[in-house]
Amino acid sequence: MAADTIAEAKLLAEKITIVTGAARGIGAAIARRFAAAGSLVIAVDLEEPSELVFSIEAEGGQAVPVALDVTDHGMVERTIQQLAAEYAPCDILVNNAGIIARETIENLSHEKWLSVMDVNLNGAFNMCKAVVPYMQERKSGSILNITSIAGKMGDITASPAYGTSKGAVNTLTRSLARQLAEYSITVNAVAPHAVETDMSAEWSQEKRRAVIESIPLKRLARPEEIADAALFLVSPGARFITGEVLNVNGGALMD
Numbered sequence: 001m002a003a004d005t006i007a008e009a010k011l012l013a014e015k016i017t018i019v020t021g022a023a024r025g026i027g028a029a030i031a032r033r034f035a036a037a038g039s040l041v042i043a044v045d046l047e048e049p050s051e052l053v054f055s056i057e058a059e060g061g062q063a064v065p066v067a068l069d070v071t072d073h074g075m076v077e078r079t080i081q082q083l084a085a086e087y088a089p090c091d092i093l094v095n096n097a098g099i100i101a102r103e104t105i106e107n108l109s110h111e112k113w114l115s116v117m118d119v120n121l122n123g124a125f126n127m128c129k130a131v132v133p134y135m136q137e138r139k140s141g142s143i144l145n146i147t148s149i150a151g152k153m154g155d156i157t158a159s160p161a162y163g164t165s166k167g168a169v170n171t172l173t174r175s176l177a178r179q180l181a182e183y184s185i186t187v188n189a190v191a192p193h194a195v196e197t198d199m200s201a202e203w204s205q206e207k208r209r210a211v212i213e214s215i216p217l218k219r220l221a222r223p224e225e226i227a228d229a230a231l232f233l234v235s236p237g238a239r240f241i242t243g244e245v246l247n248v249n250g251g252a253l254m255d
């Protein structure tokens with residue numbers, strides 16, 4: 001990252017952000033971007049994202065690696081308590097951890113269906129449930145969920161699992177936005193289409209071409225572009241925005 005990015009306005013100075021699924025892809029880009037904006041980033045993944053934390057520190061930012069499976073609600077509760085005691089309660093939660101399913105209904109096992117719901121939906125719920133009491137007590141906070149275009153228009157791979165989980169997180173976003181508004185807590189989501197990450201790297205050349213053709217801006221998003229939108233939605237400039245599921249999709253869906 002360029003030094004001038006680190007030197008830019010510290011929109012998140014003094015803030016603590018928890019980012020789940022931070023080891024790579026979109027989560028890593030968000031962690032880097034938020035650290036560059038002055039936040040202490042608690043970088044959560046199944047295994048400690050140590051490499052990411054080293055690179056953030058090398059760029060002059062602050063980050064802490066934490067190993068946590070977001071589907072384990074008992075462990076989520078304990079970890080959030082420990083982190084609040086050691087640092088301070090988080091100001092911002094980014095629910096980014098997610099897994100994909102590509103199987104159509106004939107080939108989709110019950111186990112796969114449940115695992116997608118468990119990470120994408122229950123994981124986001126577990127994290128919200130653990131951090132919200134701290135935010136309510138302080139009457140401030142921002143929650144940002146990384147969902148997907150598939151949550152709005154159904155899954156382009158025609159798997160019922162992934163898009164359904166993301167649609168449910170969109171509804172969780174709006175439900176919490178309504179409930180938590182009286183505490184000045186905002187709850188929003190970013191809904192990307194295809195992003196240049198490990199998830200999209202598995203595609204055949206044919207599928208990649210077809211996806212690009214369907215996007216008016218004629219390319220996939222870079223993870224940093226999702227991070228820019230994420231930063232906006234938790235920044236002071238977005239303080240009157242809540243319950244929004246923001247399309248960051250090159251124009252692939254305009255709603």
Ligand SMILES: NC(=O)c1ccc[n+]([C@@H]2O[C@H](COP(=O)([O-])OP(=O)(O)OC[C@H]3O[C@@H](n4cnc5c(N)ncnc54)[C@H](O)[C@@H]3O)[C@@H](O)[C@H]2O)c1
Nearest residue numbers: 021023025026046069070096097098148193194195197199
């Ligand atoms: N890549 C895309 O094209 C795309 C498009 C739309 C939405 N998204 C969403 O963006 C988010 C990030 O996607 P990505 O492409 O960077 O994915 P990725 O697979 O590159 O990274 C996901 C991260 O989540 C972590 N993770 C998985 N299960 C976890 C669990 N139970 N607890 C904690 N961490 C866990 C993984 O270890 C991994 O580091 C996901 O929610 C995904 O659904 C991605």
